[in-house]
Amino acid sequence: AGGVSGAPTPFDKGGVKVALISYISAGDFFQAYQAGAEAQAKALDIDLRVFPGRQDAAEQREQILQAINLGVAGIVVDHGLPESLGDVVQQALDKGIKVVAFDVNLNNPKVPQVEQSDHELAERALEQAVKDNGKSFNAGYVYVAGFAPLDRRNEVWERFKSENSGVVEKARFGNVSDTTATSTADQAKAALTANPDISVVFAPYDEFARGVKLAANDLGIASKLKIYSADVSTADIQEITEEGSPWVATVATNPAVVGAVSVRAAALQIAGQEIPHQITVKPTLLTQESLRAAGVKTIEELAQKIPAFSTSDAATASWIPDKLF
Numbered sequence: 001a002g003g004v005s006g007a008p009t010p011f012d013k014g015g016v017k018v019a020l021i022s023y024i025s026a027g028d029f030f031q032a033y034q035a036g037a038e039a040q041a042k043a044l045d046i047d048l049r050v051f052p053g054r055q056d057a058a059e060q061r062e063q064i065l066q067a068i069n070l071g072v073a074g075i076v077v078d079h080g081l082p083e084s085l086g087d088v089v090q091q092a093l094d095k096g097i098k099v100v101a102f103d104v105n106l107n108n109p110k111v112p113q114v115e116q117s118d119h120e121l122a123e124r125a126l127e128q129a130v131k132d133n134g135k136s137f138n139a140g141y142v143y144v145a146g147f148a149p150l151d152r153r154n155e156v157w158e159r160f161k162s163e164n165s166g167v168v169e170k171a172r173f174g175n176v177s178d179t180t181a182t183s184t185a186d187q188a189k190a191a192l193t194a195n196p197d198i199s200v201v202f203a204p205y206d207e208f209a210r211g212v213k214l215a216a217n218d219l220g221i222a223s224k225l226k227i228y229s230a231d232v233s234t235a236d237i238q239e240i241t242e243e244g245s246p247w248v249a250t251v252a253t254n255p256a257v258v259g260a261v262s263v264r265a266a267a268l269q270i271a272g273q274e275i276p277h278q279i280t281v282k283p284t285l286l287t288q289e290s291l292r293a294a295g296v297k298t299i300e301e302l303a304q305k306i307p308a309f310s311t312s313d314a315a316t317a318s319w320i321p322d323k324l325f
């Protein structure tokens with residue numbers, strides 16, 4: 001550990017221990033988020049300890065206690081169930097450990113919250129759905145309650161339906177697990193078979209969208225369906241742009257940038273510098289048409305064309321290297 005030249009203490013010496021404690025680590029979004037956190041940690045000479053999530057609330061609590069015992073200076077809590085985290089996060093704060101939450105509402109004024117502007121994300125996806133399909137359509141909706149980003153996107157969906165009486169939610173389904181896409185595909189198959197008049201599916205998580213697309217292909221109805229989602233990865237770009245894909249738009253950040261922002265927020269707090277309570281990384285609308293027209297095939301190519309996919313001005317400081325991708 002050599003530290004970062006010109007950085008405030010303790011980053012001038014390096015080797016600062018920070019824990020990344022995730023609730024979910026399967027899937028493209030969470031792997032890219034972790035990779036971004038690791039890249040930012042490396043650039044700050046942080047000793048990042050990664051605790052992989054297994055969608056297990058008890059294990060995540062235990063991991064926070066382990067991080068406290070390791071003597072970390074900061075903890076990034078990535079998703080999770082607020083009711084099982086509040087007291088252990090308070091124990092960390094009481095020991096002087098700085099905590100940052102990504103996509104989990106810890107409702108603690110000492111814990112800054114990182115998010116992807118989920119209201120805007122859902123609004124932009126639904127605006128595109130209206131642009132493509134008008135204001136009257138039968139919809140399928142993929143949702144699992146209890147995850148902060150999905151709950152925020154759901155607020156927009158509920159408002160959207162109340163403002164558009166021609167939009168009818170015919171089926172609601174969804175599953176979050178280590179097999180989200182395939183379990184959602186099974187549910188989507190049943191929902192789409194029972195409701196053949198569904199023409200639009202709002203699936204605001206890429207694993208959900210992937211599941212619905214799988215179901216549509218299996219049922220041979222891909223040409224009659226349009227899927228609107230959140231998130232993007234290299235694999236998603238391939239699925240969106242392939243010939244005949246029903247996945248027509250997504251609204252997304254680069255999750256690696258969000259991971260980097262989360263680590264920067266922890267670092268700034270550890271250095272005793274002010275950060276806003278709400279830290280937002282804004283998403284970008286990516287339509288099938290625009291991706292095909294740009295010939296973009298990977299997240300890296302997207303980052304070359306769209307500045308928001310390579311960096312964010314959230315949680316920055318002159319001493320923090322932030323051009324990582």
Ligand code: SR1
Nearest residue numbers: 147149176204205206230
């Ligand atoms: C189960 S929550 C999944 C969402 O978390 C992140 O906010 C991603 O955008 C993903 O859609």
